[in-house]
Amino acid sequence: MKTNLITREGYLQLQQEHTHLWNVKRPEITKIVSWAASLGDRSENADYQYNKRLLRQIDRRVRYLRKRIPDLKIIDYSPVQDGKVFFGAWVEIENEQGETKKFKIVGPDEIYERKDYISIDSPMARALLKKQVDDEFDVITPQGKKQWYVNSISYQKNS
Template sequence: MKTNLITREGFEALQQELTFLWKQERPEVTKKVSWAASLGDRSENADYQYNKKRLREIDRRVRYLQKRLDQLRIVDYSSQQDGQVFFGAWVEIENEQEEKLTFRIVGPDEIYGRNDYISIDSPMARALLKKSVDDEAVVKTPTGEAVWFINQIRYQ
């Protein structure tokens, strides 16, 4: 089950994607489908088949985004969060082997295409929530437990 939280930046990015798909890409692909259909036999027309498939993909994504945007709740930064790990925080952590990781805790809709974002639903994020700098977080992994120490927390 996905958490319905999202940062303001993430929400705006999803809205921009929806607008782009609906107002720019879909009309272009629809024109290509119409043009390809006008050429006659559609069964062997690669332009028609490819663009028809792309149109279905766009429509599926538009439907998903419309539904999902209605379900999401934007979480803005609050000064009460300072000093502890909460949604939207940038966190730098380190383990006993001195490996360091830096990432932002965001909603599951925001992590795709980003190496520096993790979902609030991930085991790492769950282990870090409400912790402070110099606290230790025990993360349950498939290979056992991993211990991480919090070096830094920032929200901007």
């Protein structure tokens, strides 16, 4: 089960995606499908088949967004969070080998196409919750237990 938390930025992006798919992309693809269908034999028509598949993908994503968006709970920054890792935090961590990672802890709907975001549901994020700078913590990975240290914590303040 996915967590229903999302940052305000992520929520706005999902709304924009829905609006773009429904008002721009879908009508555009529908026109192409109609044009391709008017050419005759649909079984041999690559334009028709490809765009019909694309239309199904768009419809599937729109249905998902329409079902998911009302269930999401927007979590805004609060000054109470300062100094500790909570939802929406930018965190930089380091291991004993000197390897560092920097990422933002966000909802599962926000991590796609972003290498610098991790889901609040991930083992790393769960291990980090409520930690402070210089705290050490362990994360269970498929390769075994890994130890990390918190270097910095920051939050994007809402304007």
